[in-house]
Amino acid sequence: MPITDFHGNTMDLHSTLFRSLLEMSSVRLEVLWSPVHRDKFITWGTEIFLYETFEKFDEKPKFDDIELSENSGARLLATNSNYHYVKCVDIYPLKGSEILMAIGQANGKVSLTSFGPSSFDRLGVNGMDLIPKHARQCNVVSWCHNDPQLIATGLDRYRSDHCILVWDIRSRTGPTTTAELGLSDMAHSLSWLQDHHKTLVVGMNNKMIKMVDLRDPSKAANSSQTKAVYGVTAAPYSNCMLASYVESQVAIWDIRAFEKPVLSLQQSKPITKVLWCPTRNNLLGSLQRDSKSIHLHYIQQMEELDHSVVERSIKPGVSGQITSFSWHPNDENRLLAITLSGSLTDTYVSERITLNWAQSANIVWTHGQRTLQSVSCTDSIYDLLGDISSVMKRRASRGYGLQVELESNAELVDDEDLKLIWNWLGATRKLSDEGAINSIPKHPGIRSILGIDKTTPISLTMKSELAFVPFSGISCNASAKIYRSEIRDMALKLCNWSFIHNPAQLLKTVETLESAGEITKAAAVAVFGLQLKTAIDLLSVTEHNTVSMALSGYNNDKDSVWRQACTASRLKLQDPYLRAIFAFLTADSDNYNLVLEEEDMAVTDRIAFALSFLSDSKMIEYLIQLTDQLTADGNLAGLILTGMCATSLPLLQQYLDNTGDVQSVATIAMRTFPTPLLECNRSQYWISSYRELLDMWRMWNHRAQFDIQHNSRTSTRPEQQIYVTCNFCGKTLSTNQFSRNKGPFQRAKVSCCPHCRKPQPRCAICLVNMGTPSQSDAVNPNSGTKVNPFNNWYTWCQSCRHGGHSEHISQWFEGHQECPVTGCTCRCLSLDAASGASV
Structure with a gap:
């Protein structure tokens, strides 16, 4: 072609x-x-x-x-047409130089030449010939990249001559051989080791690969018996990896275990060339005879001497x-x-374009060593993606989960389900503290209030009173069955529906919902409170005036045209509360399934409806069924039914599986679980996972506050993780045991070890022995605890081990980078990762 x-x-x-x-x-x-x-x-x-x-x-x-x-x-x-029997060529590797070639020929001569006049002419290099003692074919020629004045040539066998000649072209008297190797041998290929410029790897005699240290050429550094002696080449980015081939097999070597190849790659045709990629770590290219493609081998080192390969062709x-x-x-x-x-x-x-996602939520797309695109954790795209990791980090920075009032955490989230639960948790705690609900857990659920989860049959513990309550404000004599009991009223408080049986409170709630723009919900609350006239008036002044007209024609005749028309038209309504209103008014024989199955209604509203209009048996059956459904869906509203008890664990786990929001699960458990439940394995797993997240984000202050609240609610004392011990005797330097019987303001001298009396190290700034008490180091007469400000704490560099009082060290590094100890060049501040971290 x-x-x-x-x-x-x-x-x-x-x-x-x-x-x-x-x-x-x-x-x-x-x-x-x-x-x-x-x-x-x-x-x-x-x-x-x-x-x-x-x-x-x-x-x-x-x-x-x-x-x-x-x-x-x-x-x-x-x-350049001067050489007609070229067998091998290599280019002079010194940066900044012109093209100078070493040309190995069929007669064994290696000629150094360029394309026309060059700077090598005045050095006497251009035109130089490296001639062996006996003529035979030159199979390979290679410049040393680490010492470009050295060039190695590999020749065919001659019975009384060497096959490897290493030349030094710097000599003023002409090129000289610095090493001669392989007497009466044949060199098929050779390569310089990248980081060992005095070491050659040679494929010889169709039977071995030998490593030779030129500092002692008489002794082979290492060797391996193999027929894969062709194309020996050292990996540019590895001190250990080699490649060679024979026939249709590529051999990968590790010089640390040179007895046999670490990988043998069988190919479909005989190999003609192998070559490492100089810009890609551990990528080897190979060429097969009569092939139209190049094969690529990605050598992956799994463990120290365990390698695998991924192959493809282009x-x-x-x-x-x-x-x-x-x-x-x-x-x-x-x-x-x-x-x-x-x-x-x-x-x-x-x-392949790879996606790399850092723990800090920074994303980068890479192609090899090139960065195609990066997205900072502060980019607005995360708001569009709804990435839970960035959402949790943003919440944590605002103190989410740690607010004193539980309901205050609802103000820090955008998720409506979380808002509902935090507000509900705050409300139930207040009800419990005020004695409005009688329950030992501060966050009981509807089921526990009603006694559904108890072993005693519910029919023996709960009997509700039935009352027929008429609709208010309409001319027809319509009424509804209302079920009431003390525990039902208590459960309604948990749903924030205590107003349902109090007309004055109901009207106030309707006005509140109307002010908030929830017109249809306000109308539904009025209808469920049997205040039909209020609902009609509310809807008549809005875009729902047609619905208002329909409601005004209500009558309790089961065979009326109004009932038939409303039943047929209900499904055409877009609003769930309007559909619920007509489902309630057109229900047959107290069958309120259409209301209870209206999933777009709030869970609390459906629960409160069941508490008001269902008989005991139907109510229990519905609440159990709803609990199972909400648990399977991982809907946090199910906590209103389960309460903060063991029954809530599967629900919270399903929510975590659906959303990945371990932050909310961990903080809800930490703030509301009773101590035995908080210490169970699943709760502790959630909490430890969230702690790890805070550590990865370097949010140390938030992590500390989280641990303080968590430890205040557990029955076990946290394990001590840091001990200050004496360098001489190895015992603790704590003086608590020595100062128990001292006066309230008597200071303990801790400038020396209380056991062996050896002095403690001196502060690098003030040169006072560490631990010397200040005026504030006294025993509090009220609590009996020792007051020891952070300014006097031990502080030291993890690298050079020099340090001093925390206050003094902090002041020093406000204006310095290096260690304060004379003669120490450690840049302690730059080694402190937290010094540049944003919390």
């Missing part, structure tokens, strides 16, 4: 340059990026060509330029068989490929 220009025309110039190569089918075309030039590469077969790449966007292509990709092209700069976008490829030295995942016909292509290896 001839090389074409950007317009698809055959290029006469390059056809001439490659004609000799195309006529010789046995010649393999090779390509190599310059290791020190971002935009230069060479190709060779029987001739060597130097190209320069350019971006299409930067300059207009010329007629004889070749296209490498949609975005890049290449321009021929120079040709087609660079050229037709024909690929004969060679070369990774770009700087551009990530970029490679050049060349085919048998001389076609070139510039390809970027596409990797």
Whole structure:
């Protein structure tokens, strides 16, 4: 396939340059990026060509330029036709230098040459020949990247000569060999170890790979018996990883366990080349004979010597068989490929775009080592996404869950269910404190008030009184069955429906709902309170005046046209409270299922309706069924039924599973559970999970306040985690046991160990022994506790171990970065992660 220009025309110039190569089918075309030039590469077969790449966007292509990709092209700069038996080529790796090539030839000679005059001419390097004692083929040539004056060559076998020659080109008298290795051996391949520039790895004699330390060439550093001796190459980003091949097998080596390959990758065809990517850690490319694709092997180190591999193949976008490829030295995942016909292509290896989510809620999309997009935890997109992690962090910063009054926590959330529960918890605590509800737990549920969860049959403990109460304000003699008892009235208080049987309170509640804009709910409350006229008047002055007209025609005749029309039209109403009104007024035989199953009504309203209009047996059956439904849904409103007892655990767990809001679950449990329930495993798991979140967010103050409230409600004393001990005897420095019988204001001298009497370390600022009491270090006569301000606490750097009184150290680092101890260069402040953390 001839090389074409950007317009698809055959290029006469390059056809001439490659004609000799195309006529010789046995010649393999090779390509190599310059290791020190971002935009230069060479190709060779029987001739060597130097190209320069350019971006299409930067300059207009010329007629004889070749296209490498949609975005890049290449321009021929120079040709070197002096060497017709090229077997291997490597480019001088010193940054800032011009192109200088080491060309290994069929006769064993290695020629150092460039493309025309260069700065190497005056150094006497350009045109230099490295000639072995006996002629034989040069199989590999490699510059040392760590010491570019050294170059290693690998030769075929000669019975009385070495196959590895290491040359030093710095000598004024000409190149000299610094090491000769492998007497009567054959070198198939070699590579310098990246971080051991005096160590060579050589594939030899079709049977071994040998590591040789040039400081002692007579002794092999390590070796392994293998036939995979071809293409030995060291990984750029690893001191330990090597790759080689033989026939159709790629071998991955770890020099720490060099007895055998850590991975053997079987391929479908014979391998012709393996090459590590210099910009991607542990990415190996391999090329198979007569292949149109390049195979990629992602070597993953799972444990110290345990490796795995993920493999894939790419087609660079050229037709024909690929004969060679070369990774770009700087551009990530970029490679050049060349085919048998001389076609070139510039390809970027596409990797998976990964999403990385930090514990602080920062998100970043990456492609290899490039950042495609990042989202800060303060970005407004989190408000749109409703991410619970950022929501919890924002709540925590405002003191959520720790407010003195439980209902105050409702003001810190936007979720209506959470608002309902925090307000309900605050109301039940006040009712319990005032004695309005008789229950030992401060947050009983409807079920516990009614005695549903007790072992005694409910029919023996609860008997409600039935009353027929007429509708108020209408002409027909209609009435409704109302069930009342002391415990029903107590349960209604938990639903905030104590007004239902008090007309004056009911009217006040209706006015409150009307002021809040909840017109339909206010009308429903009035109808359930049998104040039908109030509901009619309320709806008549709103957009629901048609509904008001319908209500004004109410009568208790079961066969009336009004009842039939309302029953048929009820489902067309959009508002759940309006549907509930007509379901209540048109119910047959006290069958209120349509009201109770109106899920868009508030749970408290449905519970209160059941408490007022259902018989004992039907009410119990409905409340049990509703509890099961709300628990399965993880609806927090179910807590009104269960209360803060063991029955609430499955409900809270389901809510946590649905929302991930461990913050609300943990704080509700911590603030409202009785002590035995608070100390159960599930509650403690929620609490410890929330503590870990606070630690990850570095919200130390909030975590401390949370722990203080939690510990005040548990029966167990928190385990001590920090001890101050003597450096000499190892015993505690606490003086509590020595000062129990002292006077109320007698100060305890703790400048030395109370056990061995050795002095404590001195403060680096005031040079006073640590622990020396100040005037405020006294025993409180009322509480008997020792008053020891934080300013006098022990403080020290975890790196250099120097420190002093907390107040003195804080004052020092207000103006300094380094340790206050003379001669210590530790930058203690920069090591303190909390010093730059925003809480």
